[in-house]
Amino acid sequence: AQKITQTQPGMFVQEKEAVTLDCTYDTSDPSYGLFWYKQPSSGEMIFLIYQGSYDQQNATEGRYSLNFQKARKSANLVISASQLGDSAMYFCAMRDLPSSGGSYIPTFGRGTSLIVHP
Amino acid sequence: ETGVTQTPRHLVMGMTNKKSLKCEQHLGHNAMYWYKQSAKKPLELMFVYNFKEQTENNSVPSRFSPECPNSSHLFLHLHTLQPEDSALYLCASSQDSPTGTKYWYFGAGTRLSVL
Numbered sequence: 135a136q137k138i139t140q141t142q143p144g145m146f147v148q149e150k151e152a153v154t155l156d157c158t159y160d161t162s163d164p165s166y167g168l169f170w171y172k173q174p175s176s177g178e179m180i181f182l183i184y185q186g187s188y189d190q191q192n193a194t195e196g197r198y199s200l201n202f203q204k205a206r207k208s209a210n211l212v213i214s215a216s217q218l219g220d221s222a223m224y225f226c227a228m229r230d231l232p233s234s235g236g237s238y239i240p241t242f243g244r245g246t247s248l249i250v251h252p
Numbered sequence: 253e254t255g256v257t258q259t260p261r262h263l264v265m266g267m268t269n270k271k272s273l274k275c276e277q278h279l280g281h282n283a284m285y286w287y288k289q290s291a292k293k294p295l296e297l298m299f300v301y302n303f304k305e306q307t308e309n310n311s312v313p314s315r316f317s318p319e320c321p322n323s324s325h326l327f328l329h330l331h332t333l334q335p336e337d338s339a340l341y342l343c344a345s346s347q348d349s350p351t352g353t354k355y356w357y358f359g360a361g362t363r364l365s366v367l
Contacts, residue, residue, distance in 0.1 A: 167354060177340050179358035186354070225295070227356075235300065235307030237283060238348050240356055242295040 137161065138228050140243035147216045148251050154201070155211040155246045157226030166230040168209040169240065170200065173223040182224075185209060216250045223247050255279040258343050258359035265333065266367050273328040273362045275343030284326040285344040285356070286318060295342070301326060302348065333366045340364075 147153040201210040227240040286298040300308035301320040317329040
C-alpha cells in the first residue's frame with residue numbers, strides 16, 4: 135500500500151484565488167512528520183511547510199497552510215492568493231519510523247502539477 | 253541559496269564514459285542522500301549516508317558508486333551507464349534527531365543525459 139497518496143495529477147487555478155492540493159497518508163507510527171515541497175521546472179525541491187503528528191495547530195508559512203486532519207489521515211496544502219510563480223509540481227512527503235539502517239527517510243507522493251492562470 | 257550545492261547542473265555522457273556528480277552542504281547536517289527522479293515516476297531513494305557511513309543502499313546497480321568523504325560532501329561516481337539512467341539526480345541533507353527529522357534540504361539537481 136502506498137504511504138503517501140496524491141490523487142490530483144494536475145490542478146488549475148486562477149491567479150489570486152486559493153487552491154487546495156490533496157494528500158493522504160498511511161502509517162501505524164504515532165510519531166510522524168508531514169511535509170510539502172515545491173519543484174519548479176528548474177528541478178530544485180523547495181521545502182514549504184512541516185506538520186508534526188503531535189502538533190496541536192495546523193502549520194502555516196506565509197501563503198501556505200497545511201490542513202491537518204489526523205483522524206482522516208490527510209494533510210492537504212492550501213495556497214492562498216495564488217501567484218503565477220506558484221506554477222510547479224508539489225510533493226507531499228512523510229517521515230515516520232527510522233529505517234533498519236537507523237536513518238529517517240522521507241516517503242514522497244507522486245506529486246501534483248499546479249498551473250496558475252493569469 | 254539553499255545550502256546544498258550540486259555540480260554540474262547538466263551532464264551529457266556516453267555509455268562508456270566515467271563521470272562524477274558532486275554534492276556539498278553548508279548546513280552542518282549529519283545525513284546526506286542521493287535521489288533519482290525520472291520523468292513521470294516518483295522520487296527514488298538511492299543511497300543514504302549518516303556521519304559518513306552508508307546506511308541505505310536501495311538496490312542500486314553497481315554502475316552507480318557513492319562516496320562520502322565527510323559529512324559535508326557526497327559524490328556519485330558513474331560508469332558504463334545506460335540510456336534509462338537519464339534522469340534528474342537530487343542530493344539532499346538533513347539533521348537527524350532522536351525525535352525525528354524535520355527538514356530535508358535539496359540541491360538543484362544534476363540533469364543527466366546518457367547517450
